[in-house]
Amino acid sequence: MSYQERRTLANLVGTILVNVLYTAYMMQRYPTAGDYSPEIFHYWATFFLILIPISILAYIIIYIVFSILNAITTREVEPDITDERDRLIELKGNQIAAYVFGIGFILAMIALVASLPPAAMFAILLCAGLASEMLSSLLQFYFYRRGV
Amino acid sequence: MGKPFVIQNNLRRLRFDSNEMTQQDLAQQAGVTRQTIGAIEKGDYSPSLELAFRIARVFNVRLEEVFFIEDSET
Numbered sequence: 001m002s003y004q005e006r007r008t009l010a011n012l013v014g015t016i017l018v019n020v021l022y023t024a025y026m027m028q029r030y031p032t033a034g035d036y037s038p039e040i041f042h043y044w045a046t047f048f049l050i051l052i053p054i055s056i057l058a059y060i061i062i063y064i065v066f067s068i069l070n071a072i073t074t075r076e077v078e079p080d081i082t083d084e085r086d087r088l089i090e091l092k093g094n095q096i097a098a099y100v101f102g103i104g105f106i107l108a109m110i111a112l113v114a115s116l117p118p119a120a121m122f123a124i125l126l127c128a129g130l131a132s133e134m135l136s137s138l139l140q141f142y143f144y145r146r147g148v
Numbered sequence: 149m150g151k152p153f154v155i156q157n158n159l160r161r162l163r164f165d166s167n168e169m170t171q172q173d174l175a176q177q178a179g180v181t182r183q184t185i186g187a188i189e190k191g192d193y194s195p196s197l198e199l200a201f202r203i204a205r206v207f208n209v210r211l212e213e214v215f216f217i218e219d220s221e222t
Contacts, residue, residue: 002183083180084196085187144183147192 003076004086005144007066012137014062018055019130026050035117044122089143097136104128152220159189162207162214177206 026047033039067078108124163169171189175182179202187193188203195203204211 004181004183079181079183081179081181083184084199085180085184085193147187147190 002144003070003074003079004089005141006070008137008141008144010062010066011059012134012141014058015130015133015137018058019051019126019133022051022054023126035119040117040119044119047122047126085148089140089148092143092148093136093140096139097132100132100135101128104131153217154191154220155194155215156191156218157188157215158213159185159203162209166207174203174206178202 029043031037031039031043070076070078104124105128107128108121111120111124112118159174163171163174171185172182175185178185178199180199184193184195188195200211200215204214207214
């Protein structure tokens, strides 16, 4: 397995871990107010605003830990350049991720049109974000493995 | 649309003829990663025109001596 393949798998595991742990932690603080209470909107806005810096910090930590573990276990030197194939694979992964998140956004709007509570819309957006990130990592792994 | 074709290459032979140059050496001289050279050799990745010329320049040969097309069977 190449360095890039291991890195995309580390990203995938990191994405799942961060999102699942953070969601599990925040769900314990879910307000008991009514479906359309301002508290609910405040909660979800806080949820997403805190998730962004936590994700960035987690990715930095995951990257450092991965680099150290990779160097220890494989003794392989990390490629010091990102070449055209890396960029193409990243672009393809991000393109599919954007489509998936777009579909999630439309589903979230449909949930509102169908008079579901706002929490459903936010939950769909959260799931779409997670699904798009996971799919992006999985596709990048596939392209590195099978060719692009 | 013309007849379908696949892009093949002589990278392995050219490396062998160049004093058994390693993929890592070729990658460094062409400015890409070793994994990309490996993928090109296996036919898993078709390089850009710019990279194809850079690889040809490393071996000091014409582009057609590195990359060529073959009619696809499908």
